[in-house]
Amino acid sequence: MSTGWQTVQAEVLRRIQNRDWPPGGLIPGEVALAREFGCARATVNRALQALADDGWLERRRRAGTRVALSPLRRAQMSVAVLRKEVEALGKTYGHRLLSRKVTGDLLSLQTLHQADGTAYGLEDREIDLTHMPAAASADFTTLSANEWLVQNAPFDHGNMSYMSEGATASDARHLDCPEGTPLLILYRETFSEAGRITRVRLAHAPGHVVRLQI
Amino acid sequence: MSTGWQTVQAEVLRRIQNRDWPPGGLIPGEVALAREFGCARATVNRALQALADDGWLERRRRAGTRVALSPLRRAQMSVAVLRKEVEALGKTYGHRLLSRKVTGDLLSLQTLHQADGTAYGLEDREIDLTHMPAAASADFTTLSANEWLVQNAPFDHGNMSYMSEGATASDARHLDCPEGTPLLILYRETFSEAGRITRVRLAHAPGHVVRLQI
DNA sequence: GGTGTGAATATGTCTATACATATTGAGCAA
């Protein structure tokens, strides 16, 4: 069948990428497109809606549909569990709980993640026990805190930051590199409705690369 | 009105986050939900579709709709023009074209990006002139190559990599830091249908942070 | 037990229709 909304989407996308419809330009209305493609307006609507969701089009009632001026592309990256990240490389994942300490309502954990037995990343994590009381009694030696939280702490939102830092003494010791070695550091906070659940600093092993698809 | 698809979406999302419907669990069928919410099945469909797009649900014909096991959250990051990135910080953007060289079909450019007059990032870029012949005659002293390409080279796909490297001699000279200083380095390639358009290495100034929203 | 087959079923998608809503722009009034 040639009248699916996916067909319409593909053709419209082709015209955008082909600059048949230039950036910022108004494209024909839904009714006109429906007529052209020989389908119902709802089908065109579905297609344009999807393209708008992906940032290719900007739509406003009455004003019509325009090709987005700066196809503000977004890079996407999955927030993966470290175990899966390692296994995706074809390596065997392992981890060691280096320390565990409770101060007030804060549980502090230090974990070393390994790939094929060698250091992959050093994680320093704080978990708020008021929001995640179950974490106090969890056994993080078999299931890493990273994975435990993904499974047990659904979150609303969060943020991540990447930066470059020289290896601290602790980083150097556990990641087996000289102090000051440039390392890719990830800071991440995740929040639930109630407040911050956890905060983590992850020092990647030297040479680590983060890849994103556009 | 309480029968909008957004209302249904919100309520379903609430139940997922509230664990009324546990991860991996089957949720009621569209017909049942439509009956419950007092709306048409198409409305429920629209809502569930949207949630599936966002990774909260997994839907399969006949098999029904399940709450995603690991709400595989994606971090998003806009692929911004550097000028806008700087201006978003409330600073004045500037850039200097340091070198320009053509070898065969390859145009090589080195550009220093500045924020409020101080170094922000050092860019080494190669542009394939067979795919972007117009680049040969473009004036990159007024409009940076970064921005020129965003406006003139629509691309299909690409990839980005972040890593941590010690400042090279060139990095150190232009970014005004000691050699070996840990820097956040971005590599990016973008492709059109025809092939690779451009490849870039961007060395960020020391202390640079890349933020992503989850 | 294993295997194939067909009925049942949940979601996928399209259609036609209707009304809602935001925005534009023309026309009129101050």
Added chain:
DNA sequence: TTGCTCAATATGTATAGACATATTCACACC
């Protein structure tokens, strides 16, 4: 000119109905 009102219009959304398609499950058969 400025400002207001109102009609026209493009998209947003809801609905009922229909058929498509994938998958499961029960059941017959070997």
